[in-house]
Amino acid sequence: MSLISSFPIMSSSCNPAQNTIDWTALRSDFPLLSQQAHNKQLAYLDNAATTQKPNAVIEAIAHYYRVDNANVHRGVYELSERATQSYEATRNKVQNFLNAWSREEIIFVRGATEAINLVAQSYARPALKPGDEILISAMEHHSNIVPWQMVCKKTGAQLAIIPINDSAEIMLERYQQLLNEKTRLVAVTHVSNALGSINPVQQMITMAHEKEIPVLLDGAQAAAHLSVDVQALDCDFYTFSSHKAYGPTGVGVLYGKKRHLDAMEPYQGGGDMISSVRFEHTEYNSLPYKFEAGTPNIAGVVGFGAALDYLSAVGFDNIVQREQQLLDYATLKLQAISGLHIIGRAKNKASIISFVLDCAHSHDISTILDHQGVAIRAGHHCAMPVMERFNVPATARASMAFYNNEADIDQLVRGLAQVFKLFS
Amino acid sequence: MNEELRALYQEVIIDHGRHPRNFKKLEEPSCCQEGYNPLCGDRLTLYLKVDHNKIIDASFEGVGCAISMASTSLMIERIKNIPIIEAQQLFEAFHLLVTEPSPTVKTLEYLGKLTVLGGVRDFPTRIKCATLGWHALKAGLDNAASEQRVSTE
The missing domain is CATH 3.90.1150.10 (Aspartate Aminotransferase, domain 1)
Incomplete structure (x- = not known):
């Protein structure tokens, strides 16, 4: 480009x-x-609140509205195809950025907060029973606390908290003790927004997986500052926001392993997320569209693509x-x-x-x-x-x-x- | 330092912020009202002793910025030994002071020493700091009034 x-x-x-x-x-x-x-x-x-945007991002958004604007995945005309191409090109860029196995594992959402809520509602809520536990750390942002509390309230599951030491580091021995047969999910931040701590997530994922417990990483503060490889990490879910990575607001990413996303019911219903609708029955669309109901933030996603290009170039x-x-x-x-x-x-x-x-x-x-x-x-x-x-x-x-x-x-x-x- | 900042952080405010007056728990208060600003975490408890529709004593405890501490400290100095109805009028006048671009001379005269907090109107993000104690006062007086009604019926 x-x-x-x-x-x-x-x-x-x-x-x-x-x-x-x-x-x-x-x-x-x-x-x-x-x-x-x-x-x-x-x-x-x-910059932990939001980053500024390079000209490349601002220009990509302006260019999209000046030249390419049409709805995606719908129109059988050149303009719509071009809009779709620009939108979907960002999905490939995110796949490369995170080194995901497949582009189908990249879901566009409004931000890291919505990504966590999606997992809470579509993955955790149907699976949790009274007495089950979700394990989070003592250094989470409210967006990685409240969605789980909401799910706990509905299901009777409970939150368990991994303590942190006086230097603001996860206490790994305590974490090991807290991983037990009741734990259904570990949801921890990759980098703490309030303290700056980079958590030993690779080790934490290995420890959880030894007990077959899946792990979600909140990457809101990490994705623009560290290289993230979701296959090397082997995390089950990874979430981050465009606007903290030099892209526009209103766009975020949920990465999920395909086998999890395939098994999950959609979080929201509407256009684009279906393959057929009758009043009696609706067939959902395939991944990743199953989780992208309604017209997405196309210009935002296009701008986000420019931000990822910029980051890769630096x-x-x-x-x-x-x-x-x-x-x-x-x-x-x-x-x-x-x-x-x-x-x-x-x-x-x-x-x-x-x-x-x-x-x-x-x-x-x-x-x-x-x-x-x-x-x-x-x-x-x-x-x-x-x-x-x-x-x-x-x-x-x-x-x-x-x-x-x-x-x-x-x-x-x-x-x-x-x-x-x-x-x- | 520029004029706006000097107007905000007048010596009286720095002094009351650092050494708030009546900063203690009140024995046997008629009501204790918590004031909390979830945006910044400032939290205070206002204690009021009310008798025959008059505030006969008041104090507070808590943590917060210089503006919220000074504003509450100055408020308490002013509301001791005045009728509830006058405290409610003060609340309205103070609200005008910190939100109106140019409060009337009458309002300024009525508020007296409290006008040192007028500089906050140029700092929209800090108005909630200046009004935290005052909102606790309003809620506390409303509660005290309803309790009194309940107890006299």
Whole structure:
């Protein structure tokens, strides 16, 4: 596609292992980042909430509406065929991105939240009986807690919680003990949105599979920051959102092993998910369409495809290396500040730093930083049990993407100096 | 630091945020009302002692940002020893202060020291912080009134 031909990577796209990326040029691919906030250069450090979009994504969406817009899987005319092709091309890209065995295992949904709800309603709910257990961790986002609670309420099953240690790491010995004959599913986050911990999911999946327990991974914070191979992981379900991976909002992915998806009843009924409808009986469509009722977010999926192309061109070796550099730099700078405490000190961390100050509440920190041009998140990060675990009402959270730079972090540190000036 | 920020974080607010007054549990309150902002996790408990339709004592406990702590602290200083009906009028006036672009002189005069919280109107995401204690007050007074009705019938 010509849309990414302006991609600024020099020699790296053919050999991503060589870190020859011009990160400054790459940042200019993201038009939003060049703006000012409160008369200061914007330092956008809320990438765990959503990422900014490169021109390639914005242009792909505009191009779709300007040139290719028609409904998919329906019209017998060129325009509809082109729309269908663009939409389905993204499915192939997701398949490659996750290294799924088949494109039929890729279901488009609205986001990671909807993907988890789909599994909860279509996979877990019909199978669960009173006394059964779903095992989640103490560091889950609300979207990997509440759908299971809803299913438990309907079925009489129960949630069991894998505890985390003071460094915000899964306690694997406790996990081993909690895997028992009542456990029907393990649902854990790949990377914690509030703490940054990268969980030992490969090991956790092996441990669960030894007892024939399936595993769902919430990859919302992982997919754009680590290389994910669902066949190597052998996870049963994997979920993530486009908008946290440089694509548009309103699109997400449920990956499921074909044998699970085949056995599951559809989550929603409507057009596109059927092969024949009579008032007496409806035959469902084959995978993946069985789970995609109604006209999908076509433009969003097309834009998401452009985001995946962009990510592949940068390459995960480069992304991981750059984001670890930024994490190390930010950790050094922040931990040197007296009266600042980092919450979440896992050995294996993604580029997310949650912190609290002795002198100021995270909301006050965020307001003052905003006036210094620094956008961070303050609050419980939709992970209230995590806040409880670490005995804090809320945290401030800086989360970095590969387009951030050391200057953004310096701006954060200077902004924090203003907070100290005001509050201590 | 710019003017908007200075207007938000006036010294009185920093002072009350850091050292909230009447920050304790009240012995034998007429009602204790929880105030909770699920967006940020700020949580407080407001204690009221009401007698003959008058607030004779008030206090609070909790955790929150400088704005919610200061706002509640300043509110309690003001509502002690006033009739319930006047506290309800104060609630309305305070609401105008933090949401209206230009509150009337009458409103400002009526609110007095509480006007230091007016700067919050330029920070839409922080209005809920400033009104947390006030919403607890309104709910607490409504409960106290209905309990009183129940007990006198």
